[in-house]
Amino acid sequence: MVALLGSNLEKKSSDVIIMKQPSQIRSRIRSGFTLMELMVVIAIILVLATMVISGVGWYKRKAAVGRTQVMMASIERALEEYSSDSGVYPAGDGEEGSTADLYKVLYGDPDGDGKSNSGETVYLSLLDPNLTGSKLTVEKVGTDYIIMDAWFEPFRYLRGNPAAQMNPDFDLWSLGVDGKGHPNGDAKSKQDDLTNWK
Numbered sequence: 001m002v003a004l005l006g007s008n009l010e011k012k013s014s015d016v017i018i019m020k021q022p023s024q025i026r027s028r029i030r031s032g033f034t035l036m037e038l039m040v041v042i043a044i045i046l047v048l049a050t051m052v053i054s055g056v057g058w059y060k061r062k063a064a065v066g067r068t069q070v071m072m073a074s075i076e077r078a079l080e081e082y083s084s085d086s087g088v089y090p091a092g093d094g095e096e097g098s099t100a101d102l103y104k105v106l107y108g109d110p111d112g113d114g115k116s117n118s119g120e121t122v123y124l125s126l127l128d129p130n131l132t133g134s135k136l137t138v139e140k141v142g143t144d145y146i147i148m149d150a151w152f153e154p155f156r157y158l159r160g161n162p163a164a165q166m167n168p169d170f171d172l173w174s175l176g177v178d179g180k181g182h183p184n185g186d187a188k189s190k191q192d193d194l195t196n197w198k
Contacts, residue, residue: 061177064150068174068194071126071137071149075172076196078106078123085121089170094158100144102157103127112144149174149194172196 082105083089090105092098104110107127108120114129116122129138129145138145139152146154151174158171175181176192 064177065194067150071147072155072172072174072194072196074124074126075102075106075147075155079170079172081123082106082121083169089159090157092157092159092170094156094171096154096156097141097144097146098157099147099155100141102155103138103145103147107145109145114140114145151175151177151179153179170196 090101104112106124108116108122127138139148153175156173173193173195178192181193
């Protein structure tokens with residue numbers, strides 16, 4: 001008779017049949033998480049972590065672009081002030097160290113010792129290498145102070161033949177996050193460049 005009633009019944013002495021409670025049945029079946037449940041939870045955690053990491057990376061790139069654009073605008077404004085006072089823009093060949101002369105002129109430090117000279121006009125005080133956090137804008141490379149972008153790469157500055165430039169007065173650019181490019185380079189290498197002519 002017990003076999004006919006199923007596994008939910010238990011035979012006691014003197015042929016008394018007691019029905020097992022459903023909670024007793026469940027406790028035997030559900031004693032922990034299944035492997036599948038654990039794998040689903042781990043997959044969800046990995047997806048969320050990937051989203052957070054990529055979001056942080058995107059935000060950092062966006063912030064670096066913003067800092068570089070602000071620095072470029074400050075340099076442009078200082079160059080305009082310098083040109084207004086002197087009638088010309090400072091020399092620059094567009095190469096890696098082209099902002100060394102810019103630093104000297106815009107910070108009023110013609111001897112390049114890291115201190116503005118008395119009597120010299122400081123057009124851009126952000127270039128003071130002795131300021132806290134100035135490593136974000138100026139770095140000493142060899143004997144020269146170089147103006148840097150947010151990726152710690154030198155800005156490029158060109159003043160010369162107006163016909164060969166993008167702007168008639170001067171060109172100022174950052175090579176962007178990849179550190180590659182040139183105004184006359186291929187489109188792929190300069191796609192992330194930040195310039196004063198776009």
